[in-house]
Amino acid sequence: MDPTEIGYSHWAYWALGVYIVHGFVVMMLLRFRQQSTVAFRLLVHAADIVWPALISIFATGQHSPFFLFFVFVLAAAAYRWGLWETVGTAVAEISVLGLESLMVSHGFVQWADRFFLSHGIPPLGANVSFLEPKYLFMLSISLLVMGFLLGYLAEQQKRLRTEKEILAGILSGARSEAGMSATLQQILGDLLSIYGGHRALIASQEVNSYRVYLGEVRQSQQNTPLLSWLQASSSDHDVYLWDSPADACYAVRKHHTVEVLGLDREGLRLRNIPTSFLERLGKIYDFRTITIVAFALGHEWWGRIFLFDSVLAGDRLEQLRFLQELVRQVGPAVYNVYLIRRLRLRAGAVERARFARELHDGAVQSLIAVEMQVDVLRRQSASQTTPLTQELGRIQGLLREEVLTLRELMQQMKSLDVDAKRLLQFLTDTVERFQRETGITARFVSELEEIEMPQRVCRELARIVQEGLVNIRKHSGARQVLVRLGSLESGWKLTLEDDGHGFPFSGRLSHRELETMGKGPLVIRERVRLIEGELTIESTPGRGSLLEIRIPQKQEAAYG
Template sequence: MFLAVSALVAILIDPGEIRYSVWASGLFAFYIAQGVVIMLLLRRRRESTASFRWLVHGGDVVWPALISVFAASQSNPFFLFLVFVLAAAAYRWGLWETVGTAAASVLLLWIENLAFHLGFFTWAGRLFLHHNLPSLQVAPADFEPQRLFMRSIYLLVMGLLLGYLAEQQKQLRAEKAVIARVLGKARVEAGLSGTLQEIVGELISMYGARQALIASREANSHRVFVGEMRLNSKASSAFRWLDPLPSDRETYLYGFPAETYYASASSRQGARTFSLVGLDRTGAKVLNLPPASLEGLAKQHEFQSLVVVSFSFGREWWGRIFLLDLSLTGDVEEELRFLQELVQQVGPAVYNVYLLRRLRLRAGALERARFARELHDGAVQSLISMEMQVDVLRRTTDKSVSITDELGRIQGLLREEVLKLRELMQQMKSLDVDSRRLLGFLADTVERFQRETGISARFHSDLDEVDMPQQVCRELARIVQEGLVNVRKHSRARQVLVRLGAKNQHWTLVMEDDGCGFSFAGRLSHLELDTLGRGPLVIKERVRLIDGELAIESIPGQGSRLEINVPQKREAAYG
């Protein structure tokens, strides 16, 4: 409407532009009134319908074609209105709608050209004069075939250019919206697994994939962690970490020249072949990709189409995301470039979640260690001092036997509280135990238990070296600590033996004592203990965390034997 008002002002200044035609001025006034009505309607209704937008757009196309009939100069000043209509179509829709608008404008101009040559405007002018109406005052010079042909080409090229730019801008906006939505899924509160579940679920939803896999590896380690998420009944399942296999590195993290690539599988004469399209780190196409690298993955996971994109988190982690049986609607290379950019944008946010989560855990461990030190330097030392004073009083007193016995009982209570506080401090401290320190840690734990409780305790290892994941080391160390606490509190044992060994592709941990045993006789497996509600709950839960099996053998009045078997496999990444 601003263009129409500006043109009307210009015409009022120089009416010669429209050959002093009253009809042209009326068209301008009508178009301005139409614009005012449309703005008032949009003020009352914030959202317009598609049919309303097409109706308004049709009016925008017809009006400049009509007003061009009245242009007096060779350079049609109203041609700018047609360019404005193309820009409006590009802003509202996209490429093909803009090209269609240009074609419609060209068609209207040629219809007007045909009307000039058929004498329609001459006949209309005579009709108006016959009824004492103002003459049309049309200008046929601008509709000469040669000039109109050039203007038509100009409009079509302009429509194609504006439509293409609008399509690119629309795609860019859509990609930014997707990236922003996926970035919003990275939340510290959800943890690393929760964040990956949200992001991978979004990728599955975007591409309609049947299954998604994430394989990652620490830069300074050979351990490979593999996570999976499936699409079941149009809903994504929970993200879960898979049990690691010795072949994971060759299956998922094989050497490949492309950073991001698409593979489609086909069968020819009974043999399975792969068609590959790949991009390097800069987004350039990589030629002659080796399809043999996908054979291990195809054996592990059946798929007809596959997209793989690589990622890295700082210098600590790198890996790949696999989307299986997905559908790409656009150009394959463009889709791969977008996915590559998406992962590059989202990767730092996921890495920040990982770092912040680890920082929180480390801060919590430091706080617990500080609190344990304060307990040791304060309450524990005070209780030990009180116990020593009571012991001195009990030995030097000349009072009756009852007083001596009472002092002995108080001394026993103080010793018991000191042991409880030390056990609490032990549980609060974070364990930094790996396979190199495990044997020494267990030996020190058993020796300290004997020194503090007076119960004879021995540790024996059938292994000179231990090669087990850090999580298994931590849980076995906690199990030994918890088992020794239970011996002191409940068994009334005089001797304890802790043994670590290996057999049948399992690590074995055995704890034996000569105490009162459990409330049952015989040997119960892990499943039987859960069914009957027997056995130490904390130890059972820790054994379950490392996929182990617990068996307890008890002889009431003579002692008990706990045996824990853990499969010798590499650690899966949980949490």
């Protein structure tokens, strides 16, 4: 800034010095105070508004360089607050200039100069030509336009920065180590926090399947929102995944009217959107507003997210576009979690299969060969009743037991690709193989011809049957085994019955009693707990035992 622009007024230099001291004090306060108060910020801003108007009356000409101080005050308001605060600052500056113009028009400057000269004080030396009405009008228009422009740009910048922070926060929840369900739980919980809803619902469907998967997250002030999978019916497709041109929509239900705002996949507003979906949802859920946005995970999954009683503040159309873009940005990250989980499962299955083949081709074959050699030696020494023959028979039994144990381990290591369509045949083959390898009479009876059961539950049931048969062979001394699968009103029932030694207790114990007393097979108890089932064991020592497992029908996420 050229000091000669101020002229030769001593008052101008004095005002400049005061403002420099003021700025130094403000910087020192900000340096040593951790946080400024609202009153402090308003006081500093007021000083910034008065200073340009005051110093400008000492500048020469209408094109004073001190006009930049007005722009500085507007930029500071835009940085601190937003659009309307910046416009308010421009109006405040115009008001101060108008007050100065009013004082000049009433002869205040001439009176002040006469007063100062009469007391031997230098006059103000003010140059008030820029306060003439035509120049003041143009300056006011410039300040208003500048205020609107800077405020709008600052508002957009803050909105973009906020949107980036929201997107980064939600993307940080998409972690492959957390799993698919935990990732969805985190994302839905974040959406509830952002849009203020009390319930979030995700409805998804695999492209090549008609089955609908429903997950729900409820907002809770006390606990972290948890994702729970709901039981879906065949009619839920029409309720949640109906065909619609709207990719995202926001609906408000009033007394007898409904307002619907919809966007297509390109983000363009749609007109005349059918509202029949609100009637179907209204029969199930009680809500006043609802926000719906569609999503896709690669080319394999698609669905919708529902936010009940959510609030779109400000420009609803822009807020809906942001939500639409937010879901699109998060979708690939969630899909990566799904792919990584599936890849890890496949890699683990391949490694277990490789190890099982090595066991079969190496240790198992070697043990079988040794058992055959021991059997030959035992037969050769059978003509002589000696302790050697008995010892060879005992060694042969141990080798046969180890072969069976390794084969059972190999079966457990193999990845079970069992779903509802293959479960019955898998259980049949498992029981038949058990009878063939052990010589124990075993039967599998199914009361069902077809079953609708989540794949994870199918895998756990298959493992439970395998573990139960292993325990029977090792510990029960049974001669007959019966495995039965049936249905209940709210789920399924699996039973394993044998005529062996039974458990070291008499009577019938529930799952909780087994946990409390530490009785029953631990592995089976854990697997039943994973599928939220109920295990009951009935034991009669010396006569056998009955394991009964009740599995409730609950929705399971196919992707984790």
